[in-house]
Amino acid sequence: MLGNWENALLAAHRELIENKNSREVGKIRQQANEHLQQEWINKNTNLNVLRRTDLPEDSEFLSDHNESGWDMVCEKSGLRIQSKYRGGQTIHMEQTRRVSKKNKGSASSSGHVVYTNDEFDVLVVTRPAQYRMECGKEDFIVMPVSAVEDPKNPGFLYKNVPKSVWSIWQNRDPVEVLNQLLSERGTK
Numbered sequence: 001m002l003g004n005w006e007n008a009l010l011a012a013h014r015e016l017i018e019n020k021n022s023r024e025v026g027k028i029r030q031q032a033n034e035h036l037q038q039e040w041i042n043k044n045t046n047l048n049v050l051r052r053t054d055l056p057e058d059s060e061f062l063s064d065h066n067e068s069g070w071d072m073v074c075e076k077s078g079l080r081i082q083s084k085y086r087g088g089q090t091i092h093m094e095q096t097r098r099v100s101k102k103n104k105g106s107a108s109s110s111g112h113v114v115y116t117n118d119e120f121d122v123l124v125v126t127r128p129a130q131y132r133m134e135c136g137k138e139d140f141i142v143m144p145v146s147a148v149e150d151p152k153n154p155g156f157l158y159k160n161v162p163k164s165v166w167s168i169w170q171n172r173d174p175v176e177v178l179n180q181l182l183s184e185r186g187t188k
Contacts, residue, residue, distance in 0.1 A: 017131045025131070026087050033085040033126050034071050036135060041081070041124070044137070045178050047074045049081060069095075069119035077185055082120040091125055091141075091161040093148070115157040117149050122181055124174070125166070141166055142174040144181055 009028070016025045034051050041049050049072040055062055061073050061080075070080035084091065095113055121144065128139040147165060150158045158165070169177070 017133075020131065022087055022131075026085060029087075029126075030085045034083045037081075037083050037124050037126060037140070038072055040135070040137075040140065041072070041178065044175050046182070047079065047178065048076065049074045049079075069115045070121075077182055079122060079181065079185065080120040082115070082123045084123065084125045086125055086127055090163075091127075091166050092159065093157055093161060094159045114150075114153070114159055117145055117155055117157060121145055122178070123148055127170070137174055140174040141170045142172070142177040143169045144177070 013025070013028055016028060038049055038051055041047055051072050052062070052070070055073070055075075059075070061075070069082050071083040072081040073079065074081075084093075086092070093115060095115070123141075123143045123145065125141040125143070126135060126139055127141055128135050143161075143166065145157070147169060148157045148161050150156055
């Protein structure tokens, strides 16, 4: 037996922080970010969000074989959440997807694929102080998809959300933003 992955991951994480390796810290935290956000959202709102992998196989939300851009969903309200971890200077949104018929033209003009404005309802971004081990609500930016639509590319979201956009939402209480979105959907 080689050993315990949890201990090895924690040791690697601590080493990356000690060496101030922000790029690799972001990579190691991205997967854990969904768990962190799910726990925080369920604890602080009336939502009960499930990660895609938590949904039963027969869930109506799993009917999209392209696995649209949402990472979590509230089955009761239908609110779809895209989860990102961005510890750097930008909130980059491009992704690598198979360039298919669906992703031709404006969707992949940069060689990467950008999200369309109907793939999720809300973007939740974790932006902690770079090397801090804890997260609080001040580290979450919650933005409705309408806030990150690219006016120069109708129907699609920004490749990189401009600071002038995300900084507005950074100053808003994330719980209030989520509750507002629920209220607009007619569910609370």
